[in-house]
Each structure stands twice: as C-alpha cells, then as structure tokens.
Amino acid sequence: MIPVKSTDKQRASYTRAIVDMWNSATPDQVRRGRMWYPTAHELAAEISAGDTTKGAGVLAALSANKSWSENCRLARKAFIEGRASGHVSDAISKANRIMAGTDPAEVLPMHIKTGAFYVCIAEPENPEPVVIDRHAHDIAVREIYGQRDRGLGAIGRYNTLADCYRRAARRIGELPSVVQAVTWVAHLERR
Template sequence: MIPVKSTEEQRREYTRAIIEKWETATPDQKRRGRDWYAIAHEIALEISGGNAKKGAGVLAALSANTSWPENCRLARKAFTDGTATGHVRDALTKANRIMAGTDPTEVLPMTLKTGWFYLCIENPEHPEAVVIDRHAHDIAVRQVYGQRDRGLGAQGRYNTLANCYRAAAQAIGEIPSKVQAVTWVAHIERKS
C-alpha cells in the first residue's frame, strides 16, 4: 500500500508509470479509452430519459463492486422499475434518492471514487475529474495487487494518485479522465 503522504520522488515515479502505461496502449485502446466516458454519458442520458445528472448519479451510486455491464443493467432496471434493487442497501438508498430528485453531489461521496465516477460520466470533458480505482492504483505502482487492500479510502492516498494522473495528463496533453480510461483499457488487456 502506498504511503498516505508520498514523497515528491514517489509521486514522480507514479506519474512516470502512468505515462509509460499510456505509451504502451495501442491506437485502438487509446480510441476506446478516450471514448469510454462519452459512451457512459450517452448511456446515462438514455436510461434517465435525457437527464445526464440523474443517469450518471444512479450509475455511480450502483457502481461499487459491480462490472460495468452489471452496473448498466442495474441502473437501467432502476429507471424502468422506478426503484433501485439488486445491490447493497447504501447503494440502493443513494440511487433511489437521486432518482427522486436529490442532486447526486449531495448523495455521493464526492471526494472519493464514486463521486469522481459521477463527474466523469456527467461531463466526459471535465478538466479535473479522474477515477482512482484498483486498476488506476496498480498502474501507478507498477504492481498488480490482486485482492490486497490498496487503502484508497484514505483521502491522502486517493488524492496523491489522482494528482499523479492529472500530472500525467498534463504531460501527455490530454484530460485526466481520458488518461485514466486509456491506461485502464491497456492495463486490463495486458498480456500477462
């Protein structure tokens, strides 16, 4: 697990690892990664009847520990049925509050993964939003942690990695969410 307060050299190394992963991405992986949040935004619009905030909020609320296809299925079903089901109580409560009209920023943990996921889906061109999940972590530390705890619930650790993705994005000339998505695609499709 990385330190909550990383040194400047550690942060530079995490940023280098992110840039190197970006450079290993194929043109097809870069295209798909760059399009990922724009496609998610379209899904949010479609399932919510045109309300990107609401659709993105429900997708984010139901995202924890689910694959993207399952996340979309649960969110689509929630809008179709008028109530969220099939997830843990906390996620369902958040999704139902958002569907009832509460602003997602009042419901979601905006300083951690779920909140940032909402922002990336709601606005795929957001200049600062970046999602730090287990894959983003593993890319930055150049090690696959498997089921080991990464400690991403610690705000300092999460912010360190988010800032490294922002620094990598600036060096690459891209927005942070696209760097995260491209590197995510390259990482999960890596040859072991």
C-alpha cells in the same frame, strides 16, 4: 499500500508508470479510452429519459465492486422499475434518492471514486475529476494487488494518485479522465 503522504520521488514514479501504461496502449485502446466517458454520458442520458445528471448519479451510485456491464444492467433496471435493487443497501439507497430527485453531489462521496465517476460521466470534458479505482492504483504502482487493500478510502492516498494522473495528463496533453480511461483499457487488456 502506498503512503498517505508520498514523497516527490514516489509521486514521480507513479506518474512515470501512468505515462508508461499510456505509451503501451494500442491505437485502438487509445480510441476506445478516449470515448469511454462520452459513451457513458450518452448511456446516462438514454437510461434516464434525457436527465443525464440523474443517469450519471445512478450509474455512479451502483458502481462499487461491480463490473461495468453489471453496473449498466443494474442502473438500466432501476430506471425501468422505478427503484434500484441488486446491490448493497447503501448503494441502493443512494441510487433511489438520486432517482427521486436529490442532487447526486448531495448523495455521493464527492471526494473519492464514486463522486469522481459521477462527474466524469455527467461532464466528460471536466478537467478536474479523476477516478482512482483499484485498476488506476495498480497501474500507478506497477503491481496488481488482487484482493489486497489499497486504502483508497484515505483522502490523502486518493488525492496523491489523482494528482499523479493529472501530472501524467499534462505531459501527455490529454484530460486526466481520458488518461485514466485509456490506461484502464490498456491495463485490463494486457492480461
């Protein structure tokens, strides 16, 4: 697990690892990564009858520990049936509150992955949010942790990695969310 307060040298190492993963991406992976959040944005609008904020919130609420395809299936099903199911009670409760009209920013933990995921889907051009999930972590540390705890619930650790993705994005000349998405695609497909 990385330190909550990383040194400048550690942060530089994490940033280099992110840039290196970006540079290892094929042109097709870069294309698909660039389109990841805009495509998710379109899906959020589609499943929620045009209420992209609500669709993005439900997708984010139901995202924890689910593959993207399962996440999409659960969110689509929730809107069709009028209630969420198929997840832990906390995620179901959050999704149902969002579908009932509560602002996702009032329901989701906006300082960590789920909140950032919501904003990236709702506002793909927003330059601030960075989704730090297990894959983003593993890219930055150049190690696949498997089932080991990454400690991403600690705000200092999460923010350290988010800042490294922002630094990498400045070097590359892209939005941080695009860097995260492209490196995510490249990372998952390198296995």
